[in-house]
Amino acid sequence: MNLDFAQLVPSIPYILYGIWVTLQFVAVSLVLGFLWGTVLALFKIGRVTILRWFADAYTSVFRGTPLILQMLIIYYAVPQLTGMDIGAFSAGVLTFALNSAAYISEIIRAGINAVDKGQKEAAVALGVPYRTMMLKIILPQAMKNILPALMNEFITLTKESAIVSVIGALDIMRRAQIVGASNYRFFEPLLLAGLIYYLLVMLLTMAGRVMERRLAKSD
């Protein structure tokens, strides 16, 4: 064994700063992905055939191809096509938002469909209009099904975000690699990066549990 963490110490703040970059990246991707995913989910449960078809095809393509491929296409191929230069961070966020929207739209669609159909009937029988019914009766109940799965998506995204290091965004992973390369010692910085990711995921898991418990108060 020849581990030497002493050499790593000066670089720790540099790697830790990556947490901020990663979190920023994940948060922006998730918010955009959630908004776009909600729209796609509404397309899927709606009555307009062409929109339903589009949302299904979209989901199929984004779930059926590697994430890293999607990212490389957006980072390298889009500028080639449009002449517009896109930064690593923006390319990453765009890819992750587009990709997670596909998964999130399925989560939301399933969450809405899982609400007992008696709820809709009761609301309809009381004369409640569609919009009000969706907003105040169906979606609040669907959120209970959606949030745990959404939290999982959040966690997956946090881990998967490490692939933005491939296009050079300075996240935790990339910083660990840079430190490794400059010290000629990779094991220690990568171990630290792994620890950071693990702690982040544990933190998110706990936050998810707290949220679920809050939602369960009417059970």
Place this chain on the structure above:
Amino acid sequence: MIDVNGLRKSFGYNEVLKGITTTINKGEVIAVIGPSGSGKSTFLRCLNLLETHNAGSIKIEGKEIKQLENHLRKKIGMVFQHFNLFPHLTVLENITFAPQQVLKTSKKDAVKNALDLLKAVGLSDKADAYPSRLSGGQKQRVAIARALAMKPDIMLFDEPTSALDPEMVKEVLQVMKNLVKTGMTMIIVTHEMGFAKEVADRVLFMDDGKLVEDEHPAVFFENPKTERAQAFLEKVL
């Protein structure tokens, strides 16, 4: 008040209602009985457009119901077999929701009315409870109060006691009996023969999507005319 003429309804190739014709007058209490799969619930659900019929007509006060969808639903209250209370709202919110959202009643008036209704169904102490804390009988009484909060002209009951434990059936039937006394027009799909006999003005006996008998309960239960009704009553009484 309600005129049903030649009502037909199919699910795919399965015709569930094969031409129902009847008239229901204001203030009448109608018990709809018959074997499972005879189309009783479908008939009831057609009356407030939870199902859309394929042929025939349903007129309420002379107007075809397909033309007055939302207006119609405000006038018709419905009580379901499985209660269908909103689980994320308290008992009080369950009752005040539709009056506030649909009739635009002020919160103060809606709450006052809801508390009166809860008192009438004997659940004043449960106003702030969530439905999951209630027994089946209590849930169904709240569901009745919720429907009544819209001040309907007609109340539909779709097997209101079928999902209840036996000891809770009585408390729900008692609430319904009280409602009969107020002169409410009621259509009740039920398997409670004793209750039908006691409170109904007419019994509609359905079998295989057809209306087989339409009689005063005393006549129907003592002297059923058709063989099918005789066979049915022999099994359930």
